Amino acid sequence: MSCQGWKGKIITFARYISTRxxxxxxxxxxxxxxxxxxxxxxxxxxxxxxxxxxxxxxxxxxxxxxRQMLVERLNVLKQAFDSLAILHTVAIKTNPHPAVLSCIVEQGLGLEAASFEEVLLAVSAGAPFNKIVYNSPVKTRKELEYCAHHLPGICINANSIDELERIPSAESLKVGLRINPLVQPSTDMLYNVSREDSKFGVPIFLEEDILKAVFSGRISTIHIHVGSRIETPEILLEALQKTVRLCDKINTELKRAEKPFMLTGINFGGGLSALRNIEASNDLMTQYGKGVREIMINADFRYSLTNEFGQWVHLxxxxxxxxxxxxxxxxxxxxxxxxxxxxxxxxxxxxxxxxxxxxxxxxxxxxxxxxxxxxxxxxxxxxxxxxxxxxxxxxxxxxxxxxxxxxxxxxxxxxxxxxxxxxxxxxxxxxxxxxxxxxxxxxxxxxxxxxxx
Ligand SMILES: Cc1ncc(COP(=O)(O)O)c(C=O)c1O
Incomplete structure (x- = not known):
C-alpha cells in the first residue's frame, strides 16, 4: 500500500476515534x-x-x-455597546420574516430598510418610526413623499449628494448622508462596498462637497457601511475613526461659522461577521463594542450612534x-x-x-x-x-x-x-x-x- 493510502487510513481512524x-x-x-x-x-x-x-x-x-436564540444575540449586542447612546437596528434584508421582525421590535430595537417595501415591513412589525432607517440606493420621489407625510421621525440616508436634493424638505424627516470612508475590508468583492468605484456613498476625499452639503442645514447624521462578512473589527474601527474625524472637522467649521445646527449622529452600519462558533461571535462583538467606545470617548463632539447588523444577528x-x-x-x-x-x-x-x-x-x-x-x-x-x-x-x-x-x-x-x-x-x-x-x-x-x- 502506498504511503498516501496509509495516511488516509490513519486519518480516517483518528476521525472515527474523535467523533465516536x-x-x-x-x-x-x-x-x-x-x-x-x-x-x-x-x-x-x-x-x-x-x-x-x-x-x-x-x-x-x-x-x-x-427566536429564543435571536433574543440571546440581541442581548449580547446591547451589552457590547452598553454605555453608549445608541440605536441598534437590524438589517431587514438579512431575514425579512415578519415574525422575526416583530420579535426584534419587541426587544426594543429598530429596523434598517433597504427598500420602500422593507420600510412597510418595518411599520407592520410595529417599529416606531424614529427607529426605522431607510437606506435604499434607489428611492422614488413618491416613496420619499410618503415618508415625509406618513412616517414622522424616520431617518432617511441619502446615498449621494444628488439624492439629497430629492428628499423633501420636511421637519418630520431625519436626514443622513452616506459617505464612503474608503477602507480595505478583507472580504469577498461582492460584499466590499468601500471601493473607490462603489455605487454607495460619497467618497470621503470629496470633503469639500460633503462640507457644503452639511452646511445646507439638512443633514444631521453621517452614515457608513463598508461591507459584509468582515471577520475582525479593525477595518470597521478604522472606517469609524475616519468618519468621526471628518464629523469633528465639519462640526468645528459649523461652530466657527456660528451655524445653529451640527452633525449629531453617526450610523456605522453593519458588517461584522458571525463566526462558526456562537461564543466566538459574541466575543467578537464585545471586542468591537470596546473599540467603538474608545473612539467615541476621544471624539471632540458628542454623537448618538446607530448600527445595522444583519448576518451577525441572524446566522x-x-x-x-x-x-x-x-x-x-x-x-x-x-x-x-x-x-x-x-x-x-x-x-x-x-x-x-x-x-x-x-x-x-x-x-x-x-x-x-x-x-x-x-x-x-x-x-x-x-x-x-x-x-x-x-x-x-x-x-x-x-x-x-x-x-x-x-x-x-x-x-x-x-x-x-x-x-x-x-x-x-x-x-x-x-x-x-x-x-x-x-x-x-x-x-x-x-x-x-x-x-x-
Ligand atoms: C446599508 C447596510 N447596512 C447593514 C447591512 C447588514 O450587513 P451585515 O449583514 O454584513 O451586518 C447591509 C448589508 O448589505 C447594508 O447594505
Whole structure:
C-alpha cells in the first residue's frame, strides 16, 4: 500500500476515534467536526418538530428559526455597546420574516430598510418610526413623499449628494448622508462596498462637497457601511475613526461659522461577521463594542450612534431541513435529491465561498452515522450547478431520510429565488410565551401558484 493510502487510513481512524461520542458534522468544504452550538441543537429541534405534530406530508423542506436564540444575540449586542447612546437596528434584508421582525421590535430595537417595501415591513412589525432607517440606493420621489407625510421621525440616508436634493424638505424627516470612508475590508468583492468605484456613498476625499452639503442645514447624521462578512473589527474601527474625524472637522467649521445646527449622529452600519462558533461571535462583538467606545470617548463632539447588523444577528438562529426524496447511484457515488437548493441558498451555490454544514437523520430523528462513500447533495432546481455539496463523505442515505443544515438564519430566506417557481417552505419557531412548544409561524406558500395541501 502506498504511503498516501496509509495516511488516509490513519486519518480516517483518528476521525472515527474523535467523533465516536460527538455529533458529526459534514461540510461541503470537506469534513469537519465543529464545536458550533447551533449545530448541536439541530437534531433536538428536528425531534421536537416531529413530536409537535405540525408537519404535513407536503412539508418536504422546512425552516426552524429560533427566536429564543435571536433574543440571546440581541442581548449580547446591547451589552457590547452598553454605555453608549445608541440605536441598534437590524438589517431587514438579512431575514425579512415578519415574525422575526416583530420579535426584534419587541426587544426594543429598530429596523434598517433597504427598500420602500422593507420600510412597510418595518411599520407592520410595529417599529416606531424614529427607529426605522431607510437606506435604499434607489428611492422614488413618491416613496420619499410618503415618508415625509406618513412616517414622522424616520431617518432617511441619502446615498449621494444628488439624492439629497430629492428628499423633501420636511421637519418630520431625519436626514443622513452616506459617505464612503474608503477602507480595505478583507472580504469577498461582492460584499466590499468601500471601493473607490462603489455605487454607495460619497467618497470621503470629496470633503469639500460633503462640507457644503452639511452646511445646507439638512443633514444631521453621517452614515457608513463598508461591507459584509468582515471577520475582525479593525477595518470597521478604522472606517469609524475616519468618519468621526471628518464629523469633528465639519462640526468645528459649523461652530466657527456660528451655524445653529451640527452633525449629531453617526450610523456605522453593519458588517461584522458571525463566526462558526456562537461564543466566538459574541466575543467578537464585545471586542468591537470596546473599540467603538474608545473612539467615541476621544471624539471632540458628542454623537448618538446607530448600527445595522444583519448576518451577525441572524446566522446561527436558522436551521433548514429537507427530506431526501430519493437517491440514485452514478458511477462510484450516490446522488441524494433534496428539496432545498439554490432557491434557498443562492449565495452558497451561485458563489460558493461559504461552507454549508450537514447532519443526517433517519425519519425518526436518529443520527445516520458512518461514512458510506462519496455523495452529492443535489438541489431541486433544473440547472447543472444546483448542488449543496459534491463528493461529500456521507453516510448511506435513503428515501425519507432528513438532511439538516444548521446556521442558515441569514441571507437565505431573504434571497429566495423564483427559479423553477418552487414553494417557500413552512417556518417554525418556539412559542414566545412558552418556548418549550413549537408553532408554525408561516405555512408553505407560493406567490403565483395555488397550492392544494
Ligand atoms: C446599508 C447596510 N447596512 C447593514 C447591512 C447588514 O450587513 P451585515 O449583514 O454584513 O451586518 C447591509 C448589508 O448589505 C447594508 O447594505
Amino acid at each position: 461520542n460527538k455529533i458529526r458534522c459534514f461540510t461541503n468544504k470537506g469534513y469537519s467536526l465543529m464545536g458550533d452550538t447551533s449545530h448541536s441543537r439541530a437534531q433536538g429541534i428536528y425531534q421536537r418538530i416531529v413530536r409537535s405534530g405540525l408537519l404535513h406530508d407536503s412539508d418536504t423542506a422546512y425552516i426552524f428559526y429560533s 446561527h438562529n436558522g436551521f433548514a431541513y429537507s427530506r431526501v426524496e430519493y437517491v440514485r447511484s452514478l458511477k462510484e457515488k450516490n446522488i441524494a435529491f433534496l428539496h432545498l437548493g439554490a432557491d434557498f441558498f443562492p449565495r452558497e451555490i451561485y458563489s460558493p465561498h461559504n461552507a454549508l454544514n450537514f447532519e443526517f437523520y433517519t425519519p425518526n430523528g436518529e443520527t445516520r452515522s458512518g461514512v458510506q462513500g462519496k455523495t452529492d447533495l443535489a438541489g431541486p432546481l433544473c440547472f447543472n450547478g444546483d448542488y449543496l455539496s459534491k463528493d461529500l463523505e456521507a453516510p448511506a442515505l435513503s428515501e425519507g431520510d432528513i438532511v439538516a443544515i444548521p446556521s442558515v438564519g441569514a441571507n437565505t430566506f431573504g434571497l429566495w429565488s423564483r427559479h423553477c417557481s418552487r414553494t417557500i417552505p413552512t417556518f417554525f419557531s418556539e412559542k414566545m410565551d412558552n418556548p418549550s412548544e413549537i408553532e408554525n409561524i408561516s405555512s408553505r406558500f407560493n406567490p403565483f401558484v395555488n397550492l392544494a395541501d
